Amino acid sequence: MLISLPADTAPSTMPSSSTSSSEPAPGGRDEGTSSADPLLVAAALEIGHDGAAILPPMDLRIERGTFWAIIGPNGSGKSTFVRTILGLDRPIRGAVTRAPDLRAAYMPQQATLDPIFPIRVLEFVLMGRIDRRRVAPQPRAVGGSGGAGAGGGRAPDHGARGTHGGLMGPPSRDDLQAARAALRDVRAAELERRLLRDLSGGQRQRVLFARALAADANLYVLDEPTAALDIATEREVLGLISALRDQRGASIVMITHLVDDGLSRADRALLLDRDHGTTLVGPAAEVRSAPELLRLYSPLHGHGPGPGPAEPPPSPPAAPVD
Amino acid sequence: MPTDTPTFADFLANWPIFRDAVLTGAFAGALLGFLGVQVVLRRMVFASSAISQAAALGVALSFWIPSVIDPVGHAAAHSGNPGVHSSIPLLFDPVVWALGTSLVATLLFTVNPVRWRITGEGLLGIVFLASSAFAVIIGDRLTQETHDLAAILFGSAVVVRRSDLVLVTGAMVSLMGLHILFWRPLIFVAFDPVAARVQGLPVGKLNAFVFLAVGVGVAFSTRALGALPVFAFSVLPALAALLLTTRLSLVFALAAALGAMSGAGGYLVSFRAETPVGATQAALAVAVLLLASAWRTVARTLARSRGAAASASSSPTG
Numbered sequence: 001m002l003i004s005l006p007a008d009t010a011p012s013t014m015p016s017s018s019t020s021s022s023e024p025a026p027g028g029r030d031e032g033t034s035s036a037d038p039l040l041v042a043a044a045l046e047i048g049h050d051g052a053a054i055l056p057p058m059d060l061r062i063e064r065g066t067f068w069a070i071i072g073p074n075g076s077g078k079s080t081f082v083r084t085i086l087g088l089d090r091p092i093r094g095a096v097t098r099a100p101d102l103r104a105a106y107m108p109q110q111a112t113l114d115p116i117f118p119i120r121v122l123e124f125v126l127m128g129r130i131d132r133r134r135v136a137p138q139p140r141a142v143g144g145s146g147g148a149g150a151g152g153g154r155a156p157d158h159g160a161r162g163t164h165g166g167l168m169g170p171p172s173r174d175d176l177q178a179a180r181a182a183l184r185d186v187r188a189a190e191l192e193r194r195l196l197r198d199l200s201g202g203q204r205q206r207v208l209f210a211r212a213l214a215a216d217a218n219l220y221v222l223d224e225p226t227a228a229l230d231i232a233t234e235r236e237v238l239g240l241i242s243a244l245r246d247q248r249g250a251s252i253v254m255i256t257h258l259v260d261d262g263l264s265r266a267d268r269a270l271l272l273d274r275d276h277g278t279t280l281v282g283p284a285a286e287v288r289s290a291p292e293l294l295r296l297y298s299p300l301h302g303h304g305p306g307p308g309p310a311e312p313p314p315s316p317p318a319a320p321v322d
Numbered sequence: 323m324p325t326d327t328p329t330f331a332d333f334l335a336n337w338p339i340f341r342d343a344v345l346t347g348a349f350a351g352a353l354l355g356f357l358g359v360q361v362v363l364r365r366m367v368f369a370s371s372a373i374s375q376a377a378a379l380g381v382a383l384s385f386w387i388p389s390v391i392d393p394v395g396h397a398a399a400h401s402g403n404p405g406v407h408s409s410i411p412l413l414f415d416p417v418v419w420a421l422g423t424s425l426v427a428t429l430l431f432t433v434n435p436v437r438w439r440i441t442g443e444g445l446l447g448i449v450f451l452a453s454s455a456f457a458v459i460i461g462d463r464l465t466q467e468t469h470d471l472a473a474i475l476f477g478s479a480v481v482v483r484r485s486d487l488v489l490v491t492g493a494m495v496s497l498m499g500l501h502i503l504f505w506r507p508l509i510f511v512a513f514d515p516v517a518a519r520v521q522g523l524p525v526g527k528l529n530a531f532v533f534l535a536v537g538v539g540v541a542f543s544t545r546a547l548g549a550l551p552v553f554a555f556s557v558l559p560a561l562a563a564l565l566l567t568t569r570l571s572l573v574f575a576l577a578a579a580l581g582a583m584s585g586a587g588g589y590l591v592s593f594r595a596e597t598p599v600g601a602t603q604a605a606l607a608v609a610v611l612l613l614a615s616a617w618r619t620v621a622r623t624l625a626r627s628r629g630a631a632a633s634a635s636s637s638p639t640g
Binding site for chain 1: 362363365503504506507509510512513514516517518519520521522523564567568569570573
């Protein structure tokens with residue numbers, strides 16, 4: 001079921017309407033997960049700035065192992081939504097409830113990183129391993145990272161094994177292994193010693209994604225992870241993101257402008273349209289064919305929704321990781 | 323008439339007299355140079371200037387308030403040696419007040435100023451200007467300690483107290499040690515605070531540690547050296563180190579070394595050239611920065627010419 005708010009009401013004056021959706025994801029993606037145990041629940045959530053809501057209230061549940069695509073035009077509130085559910089911004093109204101075991105990793109847009117810092121690629125990816133919530137050793141066998149490459153959809157499992165060095169001292173050997181494995185997965189191993197600021201846009205994007213991969217998270221929040229990538233690398237990265245869900249059981253929240261490729265891989269979608277005061281939440285396939293989406297993207301964008309998935313989902317894992 | 327210019331031999335012969343001042347200058351330079359990397363990378367260069375001015379205001383208040391509360395006792399306490407405050411109660415010790423006002427300024431910087439509709443830069447300017455203005459106004463009201471205050475504001479103090487050396491040494495060891503211990507999260511928080519918060523790092527506490535470290539380092543050093551060299555040490559060695567290397571850990575080490583060199587070397591040069599100590603220390607830090615810039619230019623030119631030669635030799639002839 002797809003629920004939409006009326007589009008003719010000013011965003012800041014429509015607190016009476018709300019969106020709610022708890023539909024199971026297509027393809028049985030939600031099977032095996034407890035609907036009573038979501039990673040994150042937003043109830044009557046209103047997001048905005050300076051006390052003013054920019055979108056109507058919304059209700060949604062991010063279940064474990066689901067892939068969410070957040071779409072909408074520039075300035076529609078996508079980043080504000082993400083910041084709010086992560087607890088970086090306060091909701092204007094409503095509430096966000098996070099599971100006690102929520103461990104999020106965040107991939108920012110590269111423009112937010114200050115080039116004055118002489119940070120090397122390996123140092124940067126190792127930042128993904130710094131997490132005070134996880135210092136206990138995990139008795140998990142360490143498999144080889146292999147070299148299947150990003151496009152194969154191989155399980156990027158290095159974040160979920162080994163031990164973190166914690167907040168103090170140098171990175172552990174496991175941290176280094178995980179960081180290097182993540183770099184190999186995004187085909188950026190040769191960049192290890194380069195300065196992040198010296199990389200091209202596409203290289204930097206891959207390294208940003210490698211840091212997210214290296215983290216031991218159960219929720220990956222990715223802000224336009226395929227921006228500045230060529231089409232082949234874009235598909236590879238999307239394959240890796242899907243594999244995070246399929247093989248590690250992680251949830252994904254991805255801000256994207258890739259209506260075709262992004263929505264075809266996602267289980268659920270949230271369309272934000274600040275100009276029309278619309279939030280649309282539901283199964284990705286339904287959002288993909290919703291008139292609100294067509295209105296936004298079809299006339300202007302070559303990325304408009306097409307007839308079907310752009311690429312088959314990645315192959316199932318050879319062995320479960322989690 | 324021949325001038326009697328002091329020589330390095332004179333300096334060495336009187337080393338016990340200068341030892342504390344030279345060591346304090348070196349240790350303060352090392353601490354501020356080290357912390358200055360965070361200051362520069364976080365683009366808050368003006369913060370150390372504002373904090374050092376706040377520390378100077380604190381010192382001025384420590385002189386002025388007792389003179390208002392108990393003018394007779396205050397004058398008696400300073401009648402023997404105006405520069406010595408051993409008979410002043412701890413409550414009015416200049417270091418205590420410098421620390422207090424520095425920490426107040428530091429705490430202001432940990433607050434997000436957007437809620438007051440001003441930018442971070444604007445907040446720095448307000449603290450700097452308010453501290454400077456009130457320090458000058460209060461200095462004008464003082465009669466006994468005008469020379470002391472001028473020394474603190476402009477860094478012309480020649481002799482430092484043993485307690486200053488102890489405080490600066492303690493601050494250097496503890497603050498640099500803690501910084502090295504929590505090196506990775508501190509860099510992470512400075513570089514990508516949003517991702518650090520998402521990963522559960524205590525971003526507010528780590529930022530507060532950096533600001534407090536700068537505040538404490540500036541407060542102790544300002545009392546000992548003066549505001550001018552303190553501001554110079556917390557900016558210039560870091561800039562020089564960033565020109566000389568792109569390895570971040572080496573940047574911190576190099577900045578500390580260059581800061582120490584400017585602190586101790588500035589004292590030595592001022593002795594030899596008979597120039598004001600604080601200004602000479604700051605000028606030496608500037609000279610180090612210029613040398614680093616020249617070195618980088620030469621190194622880049624050489625690398626480019628080597629690259630051009632290599633490509634010329636590898637390209638097919640004819």
